Amino acid sequence: MFSHLFWAYNRDLRPEFYPGRLCYLSVRAYATIKRPVAGSPLWFTATNPWFPLWWLYPTSKWDVLKQLPSEYVPESILIEADEFDIETIQKNIARSAINFPMIIKPDNGLRGLWIQIFHNQSELDDWLAAYVDENKRRGAWLVQEFIEYPLELWVFYIRKASEESWTVTWIVEKEFLELIWDGENSFEVLVNNHPRAKYHREFLKEQFSSRRDEIILEWESIDIVEIGTHSRGSTFLDASDAVTPELTELFDTLSKSIDWFYYGRYDVRAESIEWLIAWKFKIMEVNPTYGEPTWMYDPSYSFLKQQKILLSHWSMMFDVAQENHKAWVPYATIQQWRKAKKEFMEIV
Numbered sequence: 001m002f003s004h005l006f007w008a009y010n011r012d013l014r015p016e017f018y019p020g021r022l023c024y025l026s027v028r029a030y031a032t033i034k035r036p037v038a039g040s041p042l043w044f045t046a047t048n049p050w051f052p053l054w055w056l057y058p059t060s061k062w063d064v065l066k067q068l069p070s071e072y073v074p075e076s077i078l079i080e081a082d083e084f085d086i087e088t089i090q091k092n093i094a095r096s097a098i099n100f101p102m103i104i105k106p107d108n109g110l111r112g113l114w115i116q117i118f119h120n121q122s123e124l125d126d127w128l129a130a131y132v133d134e135n136k137r138r139g140a141w142l143v144q145e146f147i148e149y150p151l152e153l154w155v156f157y158i159r160k161a162s163e164e165s166w167t168v169t170w171i172v173e174k175e176f177l178e179l180i181w182d183g184e185n186s187f188e189v190l191v192n193n194h195p196r197a198k199y200h201r202e203f204l205k206e207q208f209s210s211r212r213d214e215i216i217l218e219w220e221s222i223d224i225v226e227i228g229t230h231s232r233g234s235t236f237l238d239a240s241d242a243v244t245p246e247l248t249e250l251f252d253t254l255s256k257s258i259d260w261f262y263y264g265r266y267d268v269r270a271e272s273i274e275w276l277i278a279w280k281f282k283i284m285e286v287n288p289t290y291g292e293p294t295w296m297y298d299p300s301y302s303f304l305k306q307q308k309i310l311l312s313h314w315s316m317m318f319d320v321a322q323e324n325h326k327a328w329v330p331y332a333t334i335q336q337w338r339k340a341k342k343e344f345m346e347i348v
Contacts, residue, residue, distance in 0.1 A: 045332035101146040265291030
């Protein structure tokens with residue numbers, strides 16, 4: 001009992017696990033201060049003109065991916081909401097070049113919500129049978145081949161329209177949660193003693209309920225999460241040393257292939273950092289204005305360091321948005337924002 005309370009308390013002291021409302025207090029203050037300067041509380045909606053409401057309420061990932069060169073995108077298909085039934089989904093997947101394992105996720109999802117990975121037909125059938133009606137209300141779904149490269153990275157890109165190119169500001173490396181069994185302790189004990197897994201013990205207890213008391217042969221290891229989200233135990237590490245002029249040039253070229261895209265984050269997978277630098281990778285999705293500078297969750301960073309990173313990027317976002325607005329881009333209206341919020345809340 002005491003150890004459980006200690007872990008919970010210890011987690012709460014770590015800046016990487018602070019609640020969003022606390023992390024973004026400074027951002028809210030900054031946005032408010034800039035409101036009279038910009039002339040609108042929604043000044044950030046001028047950042048990426050093609051999708052102005054993508055700050056909080058995302059729209060189609062598919063619409064972005066299909067603009068990128070095909071060699072950088074995994075095999076993907078879109079299942080529209082009115083096609084989201086078991087028979088049609090199975091037919092569309094069968095006609096595609098996508099094999100198991102595969103990922104299915106909402107086309108307008110956020111923060112890794114509802115992403116599923118399937119390793120075989122049985123897993124897919126069970127999920128469809130259980131959740132097809134519930135998930136239909138969430139709109140279109142994206143089906144992608146699962147890229148089994150071991151390294152997942154986030155590449156952040158920013159550019160002003162008046163400048164020919166700008167910069168890749170940072171790269172974030174995701175370190176997946178892995179356990180190594182010792183032949184003596186159960187799964188639950190290993191989780192409780194693991195320096196990272198212990199902070200996600202409730203999630204893991206639910207995910208691996210059937211293995212809680214199991215003792216595995218010595219030195220057998222397993223990646224206990226395959227989807228690199230912070231909430232599922234992944235560690236986000238600052239890998240900014242990998243930023244090179246050549247890499248910046250590549251992502252600048254990729255970004256210019258997307259309509260009016262100036263600020264956002266690429267989620268990519270590669271065999272290694274060297275592969276990334278050698279332009280050998282796949283882009284899983286692109287997150288425009290609402291994409292977080294996720295290296296702020298590096299476990300070694302203090303709360304003040306987090307705030308510095310956030311404010312630095314919001315300052316750059318303001319510069320981009322103001323230049324766009326002065327040139328030709330209107331801000332979203334309150335009515336548009338409320339409509340987008342209502343539509344998004346209906347699928348959450």
